[in-house]
Amino acid sequence: MIAIAPKSYPQNNPDQIIGCWMSTENNLEVEIFKTGNNYKARVVWFDDSDDKARPMNTRCDWKNPDENSRTRKIIGMEVMHGLVYKEEYNDWEDGRIYDPHNGKDWNAKACFTNTGLLKVRGYWGLPLLGKDIFFKKILAMNFLTTTK
Numbered sequence: 001m002i003a004i005a006p007k008s009y010p011q012n013n014p015d016q017i018i019g020c021w022m023s024t025e026n027n028l029e030v031e032i033f034k035t036g037n038n039y040k041a042r043v044v045w046f047d048d049s050d051d052k053a054r055p056m057n058t059r060c061d062w063k064n065p066d067e068n069s070r071t072r073k074i075i076g077m078e079v080m081h082g083l084v085y086k087e088e089y090n091d092w093e094d095g096r097i098y099d100p101h102n103g104k105d106w107n108a109k110a111c112f113t114n115t116g117l118l119k120v121r122g123y124w125g126l127p128l129l130g131k132d133i134f135f136k137k138i139l140a141m142n143f144l145t146t147t148k
Helices: none
Strands: 019-023 028-035 038-046 078-086 091-099 104-110 118-123 130-138
Touching: 028 130, 038 091, 038 118, 078 104, 091 118
Parallel strands: none
Antiparallel strands: 019 028, 019 130, 028 038, 038 078, 078 091, 091 104, 104 118, 118 130
């Protein structure tokens, strides 16, 4: 079961981004964690209903341009790295995000909306040229990731 965390977030708290997040489309769960001053994210769960013959725990990064990386599993894969908190803007910038659906790597930034959603923007060159993904914080990991 997934529990939703309260929607109020303190200003200027770099670590408020840490935790488990479910996309507002309920098709992707990531865990954001910190290494040094950088924030990273890894895939915890994703909706695999598009092809039940290929369950999520068997899917690999087969669209990766690096042939040696095509056998790595998507579950557990680090898909975002390098985000650095910018106190003056109360957001995280200078990151990179990887999309295993197409094997592309993008610039990334993140911030909170007024309603407490985490907005992650992947973009090429300028932030205007990109796409947003919105996440809601969850208190517990999706039960599917804890079953074998």
